[in-house]
Amino acid sequence: MSALWENQGGVQWQTQADEDQDVLVESLHSLIVWNDDVNTFDHVIESLIDVCEHSPEQAEQCAMIIHHKGKYGVKNGSFDFLRPLAEALINRSIQATIDY
Numbered sequence: 001m002s003a004l005w006e007n008q009g010g011v012q013w014q015t016q017a018d019e020d021q022d023v024l025v026e027s028l029h030s031l032i033v034w035n036d037d038v039n040t041f042d043h044v045i046e047s048l049i050d051v052c053e054h055s056p057e058q059a060e061q062c063a064m065i066i067h068h069k070g071k072y073g074v075k076n077g078s079f080d081f082l083r084p085l086a087e088a089l090i091n092r093s094i095q096a097t098i099d100y
Contacts, residue, residue, distance in 0.1 A: 027078075027079075027100055028076050028077065028078070028100070029076070029077065029078065029079050029082055029098050029099060029100045030073035030075070030076050030082075030098070030099045030100070031052070031073065031074050031075040031076070031077075031082045031085055031086055031089075031096060031097075031098055032071050032072070032073055032074075032096065032097045032098070032099050033048075033062070033066050033071065033072060033074050033089065033094060033095065033096050034066070034070065034071045034095035034096070034097070035066050035067055035069075035070045035071060036094075036095055038093065039093065039094055041060075041063050041067070043092070043094075044059075044062075044063045044066065044094060045059040045060055045063050046059075047088075047089055047092045047094055048062055048063070048074060051085055051088045051089055051092070052074055052075050052085060054074070062074045073099070079098060079100075082098050083098065086098055
């Protein structure tokens with residue numbers, strides 16, 4: 001394993017290379033729900049329960065964070081896993097994106 005220090009804009013980043021090891025890393029993405037002035041708390045909570053299979057308490061906590069912070073990652077997983085969930089939320093007029 002070798003380490004390389006790079007200086008970019010006054011910040012030093014350490015990168016490591018390991019040529020001897022093949023590792024399959026599945027990148028995890030986040031399903032982000034955005035705050036809006038249209039949907040009610042009840043609608044968002046019900047949608048998170050139905051679509052994301054959250055418990056009522058978890059869905060309520062997510063809705064509060066979304067309201068106060070403007071957005072929140074309500075579910076993590078692969079892009080292929082999150083895409084139908086995002087589409088289902090969007091079909092319920094909830095703003096949702098997938099981030100990584």
